Amino acid sequence: MSSAAERLLAVAHAAQDAGEALADVLADALVEGARAGEGGGAGNAPDAGPGSGELEEKLADILAFLRRRLTGEFEVDDFGFDPELTDTVLMALARPLYQRWFRVEVRGIENIPDSGGALVVANHSGAIAIDSLMTSIAVHDEHPQHRFLRMLGADLVFGVPFLGELARKSGATLASNADAERLLARGELVGVWPEGFKGIGKPFSERYKLQRFGRGGFVSAALRTGTPIVPCAIVGAEEIYPVLGNMPTVARLLGLPYAPITPTWPWLGPLGLIPLPSKWLIEFGAPVPTDDHDEHAAEDPMLVFDLTDQVRQTIQQTLYALLVQRRSVFF
Amino acid sequence: MARVVLVTGVSRYLGGRFADILTSQPGIERVIGVDVVPPPHEIGSADFVRADIRNPVIAKVIARAGVDTVVHMNVIATPRQGGGRVSMKEINVIGTMQLLAACQKAPTVRRLVVKSTAGVYGSSPRDPALFTEDTGAKVLPRGGWGKDSVEVEGYVRGFSRRRPDVDVAMLRFANFIGPNIRTALTDYFSLPVVPTVLGFDGRLQFVHEDDGLEALRLATTGPTTGIVNVAGDGVLMLTQAARLAGRPALPVPPALSGVANTLFRRTGLTDFSPDQIRFLSYGRALDTTRMRRDLGLDPRYTTREAFADFVRGRRLRGPLSPDVVQSAEERLLGALRGVVPTGEAS
Numbered sequence: 001m002s003s004a005a006e007r008l009l010a011v012a013h014a015a016q017d018a019g020e021a022l023a024d025v026l027a028d029a030l031v032e033g034a035r036a037g038e039g040g041g042a043g044n045a046p047d048a049g050p051g052s053g054e055l056e057e058k059l060a061d062i063l064a065f066l067r068r069r070l071t072g073e074f075e076v077d078d079f080g081f082d083p084e085l086t087d088t089v090l091m092a093l094a095r096p097l098y099q100r101w102f103r104v105e106v107r108g109i110e111n112i113p114d115s116g117g118a119l120v121v122a123n124h125s126g127a128i129a130i131d132s133l134m135t136s137i138a139v140h141d142e143h144p145q146h147r148f149l150r151m152l153g154a155d156l157v158f159g160v161p162f163l164g165e166l167a168r169k170s171g172a173t174l175a176s177n178a179d180a181e182r183l184l185a186r187g188e189l190v191g192v193w194p195e196g197f198k199g200i201g202k203p204f205s206e207r208y209k210l211q212r213f214g215r216g217g218f219v220s221a222a223l224r225t226g227t228p229i230v231p232c233a234i235v236g237a238e239e240i241y242p243v244l245g246n247m248p249t250v251a252r253l254l255g256l257p258y259a260p261i262t263p264t265w266p267w268l269g270p271l272g273l274i275p276l277p278s279k280w281l282i283e284f285g286a287p288v289p290t291d292d293h294d295e296h297a298a299e300d301p302m303l304v305f306d307l308t309d310q311v312r313q314t315i316q317q318t319l320y321a322l323l324v325q326r327r328s329v330f331f
Numbered sequence: 332m333a334r335v336v337l338v339t340g341v342s343r344y345l346g347g348r349f350a351d352i353l354t355s356q357p358g359i360e361r362v363i364g365v366d367v368v369p370p371p372h373e374i375g376s377a378d379f380v381r382a383d384i385r386n387p388v389i390a391k392v393i394a395r396a397g398v399d400t401v402v403h404m405n406v407i408a409t410p411r412q413g414g415g416r417v418s419m420k421e422i423n424v425i426g427t428m429q430l431l432a433a434c435q436k437a438p439t440v441r442r443l444v445v446k447s448t449a450g451v452y453g454s455s456p457r458d459p460a461l462f463t464e465d466t467g468a469k470v471l472p473r474g475g476w477g478k479d480s481v482e483v484e485g486y487v488r489g490f491s492r493r494r495p496d497v498d499v500a501m502l503r504f505a506n507f508i509g510p511n512i513r514t515a516l517t518d519y520f521s522l523p524v525v526p527t528v529l530g531f532d533g534r535l536q537f538v539h540e541d542d543g544l545e546a547l548r549l550a551t552t553g554p555t556t557g558i559v560n561v562a563g564d565g566v567l568m569l570t571q572a573a574r575l576a577g578r579p580a581l582p583v584p585p586a587l588s589g590v591a592n593t594l595f596r597r598t599g600l601t602d603f604s605p606d607q608i609r610f611l612s613y614g615r616a617l618d619t620t621r622m623r624r625d626l627g628l629d630p631r632y633t634t635r636e637a638f639a640d641f642v643r644g645r646r647l648r649g650p651l652s653p654d655v656v657q658s659a660e661e662r663l664l665g666a667l668r669g670v671v672p673t674g675e676a677s
Contacts, residue, residue, distance in 0.1 A: 013649025059667055067660050072574035078566055078616055079460045080534045158613070159456035161585060168534070168570075178459040178466070231501045 022095050079169035079179070083148065087204045090170050091137055097130075098137045101277050102236060108284040109142045111230055117184040118287065119222045120149060120191045122232035123210055123319065124199030127241035128323065129153075130275065131200075131234050135191060136170075138282050149191040150183050150216075152176075156257070180221040191232075192218045201246070201258035207238035208319050216308035219290075223298040223307075226291035228295075232309050233318035236280030239329050278329050281322050285314055333400040333442060335361045337393060339384055339430065340405030341374060343412070345446075345514055349404065349475055349544055351375035356552060363396055365389065366405070384426040384603040390433035393440065400442040401434055403427065406483055407601040408448075408476045409515050416475075423479035424486075431490040434497070444550045445487050445501045449560065449617055450477035452503075454533070454610040461618040464503070466652035474602030496645055500550040502626075505562035505617055508637050509540030510644020516601045521647065522600060523571040526591055529582035533614025534566040539637035542630040546622070555626050560617040563634040569611055575635075577649030578641050585612070 049055060068074055076082045098104050110120060123136060136149040151167075152175035158164040173179045175192065183190045198211040222229050244261040251259035265272030285295060288311060290297075297303050336353055340346035350364040354375040363378035364370065370379060382388050384405055393401070406423045413419030422526045434440045452458070453468035470477045471573065484501060491499040505515050538546075538561055548675030573580045583591045589609050595601045603611075622628050632640060642648075649655075 007641070056667065060664060063660050063663060067656050070574060070651050071656050072341040072567075072651075076534070076566060076568055076571070080532075080566065080568065080614070081569075102485070157456075157458040165457060165530060165532045169532075173460050176459055177463075178463075182460065228332075303618065 001260055028153040029041055036304055061083070076169070077170070077182070079150070079173045081148075081150070081171040082169040083171075086170045087140075091140065094133055094137060096143075097139075097161050100133055101275070102240075102280040103132060104134055104138055104280040104282060106138045106142045106238075106282050106284075108286075111284040111286055112139060112143055112147065112189065113228070113287070114145050115187065117187045117227035118189050118230055119180075119184060119218060119227055120189065120230045120232050120284070121218060121232055121315070122191065122193055123208075123315055124193035125202070125207065125234070126193040126237040126239075126275070127243055127262065129193070129200055129242060132191065132193060132236035134237070134280065135232065135234065136280060139189065139191075147189045150188045151191045152180055152193075152248065154155075154196060175217075177221050180218065184221060184225040184227045197257040201243065201260065203246075204242040204244060207242075208235070208323060210312055210316050210319075212305070213308050213312045216304045219304045219307045219311070220298040222290045223293060223304070228287035228289050228291075228308075229311055230287050231285040231318065232324055233283045233285070233315050234280065235282075235293055235319060235322040235326060236278040236329075239278040240275035242276075276330075279331055280325070281326065283318055283322060286320055288314075332554075335359075335363070335398045335439075336373075336400045336402060336404045336551065337363045337365060337396070337398045338377070339365050340403075340407075341377070341379065342368050342370040343404075343407075344372070345507070345540065345544065346370075346479045347372045349494050349547055350377040350542075350644070350659055352544060352548055353377070353551065356548070358552075360385045361396065363392065363398065367393065378557070384430045385421060387429065387433070389430055390436055392432050393437045394410075397439045398437065399439050400444070400445045400551060401430070401440055402446075402545075402547065403430060404446045404475075405430075405526050406446065406480060407449075411599075420479060423476075424482050427483045427486050431486055432444065435490060435494055438543070440494075440497055441496045443481070443487070443490070443500070444547065445499070446478065446547065447484055447501050447503045447558075448480050449503045449536075449562070449615060450606065450610075451480045451484060452615060453477065453500050454606070454615050458615065459611065461616050464560055464561065470609075472606045475606055477604070477606045480620075491548040498554070498556045500555050501552055501558045502546055503558060503560050503617070504543055504546075505536040505538045505560075505615075505634075506541055507543055508537040508592070508641045510640055512540045515607065517641065517645070519601045519603070519655055520572065520576045520578065520641070522578065523649065524581045525571055525576075525578045526583050526595070527573070527580045528588050528608065528612045529584045530577055531585070531612035533569045533611050534616050535569055535572055535614055536562045536616045537561050537584070537634045537637045539630065539632035539640060542632055545630075546626060546628050549626050549628055553627065557621075557667070559621050559626050560619050561622050561628065562617040562619050562628075563630050563632050563637045564619070564636045566614070566616050568632055569614065569636060572638055574651050575638060576647045577652035578647075579649070579651055579656070588612075604664055608652045611628060633642075 063262040074084050132151050139149040140146050148171050151172040153172045154168055155174055157167050194214040241262045245261040247259040338346055338350045341350050346371045349363050351374050353359055353362045354377050364374050364377045364379045365382050380392055382392055385456050405426055407413045407419055408415040410419045413422050434603055452462045453470045453472045455470040457469040570580045592608055
């Protein structure tokens with residue numbers, strides 16, 4: 001049962017797994033290109049083109065990067081976050097999707113503090129968690145401090161080959177109070193999608209209707225560490241894989257929380273994995289402070305429920321406002 | 332505090348070194364080292380007593396010498412050290428029971444220090460990033476050293492209920508590493524090619540042998556009680572550690588990892604239990620707040636430095652050693668300089 005799931009997911013993430021190899025291939029291609037150039041003009045004196053110094057510098061950079069990777073000369077933090085790999089390879093691979101495919105437009109980036117802990121809470125949609133990836137690129141690329149968003153993921157993620165490994169290396173950790181509080185206390189920017197599988201697996205007919213926000217664990221984590229909550233509304237992710245139906249038996253067989261049917265999946269095979277090119281809007285709202293409560297606030301279920309509801313309502317209202325402003329799904 | 336100290340497992344590397352360290356401690360009058368075979372190494376001025384802790388004779392040793400502090404370091408990690416899994420389990424579990432029974436009967440005993448392992452936390456994808464001493468295992472270790480250690484800790488808890496007047500300190504160590512110690516993991520990183528689990532890259536944490544011994548010294552001579560995690564700061568990814576040792580990694584598909592492990596064990600290359608395969612997949616890291624605050628240990632080596640010291644001490648070299656890779660890089664750059672027209676050439 002699990003081996004079938006592993007195979008399926010391994011295929012889905014094989015492309016991402018190629019991440020580390022990409023730089024390798026890039027260097028090879030450049031070297032070969034240079035060699036071919038030499039073969040063509042073997043008899044001639046070397047021509048000093050204007051860009052040749054630059055090219056050499058770039059090659060030296062790539063080689064130095066490869067050397068660091070090969071000899072293990074890089075740092076990971078306690079959570080397994082590998083900033084160099086994330087910055088140079090993983091984000092670079094996902095960036096075309098962000099810039100060209102979804103043409104993500106970001107608003108309210110100033111609501112994310114320049115330093116110190118903060119908890120970004122967002123809606124979750126789109127069958128697979130591409131919205132988390134796009135949000136982390138939005139934060140890193142648009143924010144003046146280029147902060148990394150440390151995502152909290154379901155335990156399922158960390159048991160899947162390749163996906164679990166990549167998740168940890170890109171800064172994600174288990175969605176648990178212990179890990180959330182530890183990250184926030186260290187002054188990290190943490191991203192959470194409290195709807196979880198209920199959010200990404202919901203049918204297309206329920207798009208932009210927020211599901212239950214877990215049990216409010218994220219609010220108590222913010223309260224305990226006194227860090228602000230930044231509500232975040234993501235528009236566009238609902239349309240990338242319109243979930244028309246679910247295959248509960250298949251899901252149970254593969255040990256997955258759901259097995260979606262979309263207009264293209266599973267009918268078109270791997271082609272069905274190509275997301276529809278919807279136009280995305282990501283808006284970060286005004287931070288909700290949590291440090292004005294006393295130290296026992298996190299133990300007060302009523303207050304936790306109220307705050308959870310307040311954050312949820314803010315995101316829901318922002319979603320509606322953004323939908324009104326949006327001209328069409330794809331432009 | 333401690334005047335007469337009994338150290339079990341003294342014929343193994345750490346036990347022997349620790350007995351030696353204790354003999355030079357001020358206030359300690361006598362150190363008794365116990366094991367079934369004579370120590371192959373120097374144990375300083377410590378007295379060696381040939382005794383099996385699985386045997387009630389150990390009670391007589393404790394009573395006759397008026398032992399006030401017992402350091403239990405005789406929980407062994409691999410079947411090879413214990414002469415097979417059955418005998419290993421007996422040494423670990425029955426040995427601990429006998430030793431604790433002897434301690435319970437000895438009115439002179441005031442302090443018990445137990446060398447345990449972070450293996451009791453198990454290893455699973457549902458684990459928090461760092462284990463604190465109060466975090467339970469999400470998935471309990473199912474066999475080998477980890478399971479034995481869980482049982483040993485259970486007996487130690489029982490003992491401390493029955494003898495509340497005895498101070499009990501239990502240290503949960505991350506994997507030991509260093510230039511001299513030999514463990515299943517040091518053997519593993521000495522393989523020419525390091526087999527890993529395809530699609531997984533566990534977070535590893537190490538404690539340098541010197542820091543580990545210092546932790547035991549502090550626990551033996553100081554007032555610390557309760558459970559304390561002991562580890563060097565930071566983590567290394569498994570593949571990163573392999574590369575730092577100059578070793579290329581060989582990813583084995585998860586479905587075959589069990590078979591591969593059996594193969595490696597049969598050929599005597601490594602000595603891993605299935606739990607350790609899970610450890611290599613998911614890794615494990617410890618919160619060391621209590622180590623600093625209660626035990627007062629500030630490790631000299633981070634996880635990375637400890638591993639580097641191991642690589643230096645064993646003179647591990649491979650195709651990914653820094654000098655090899657660097658010279659390859661330089662050659663490649665040199666070749667490119669010849670190929671790519673540069674500004675200087677004109």
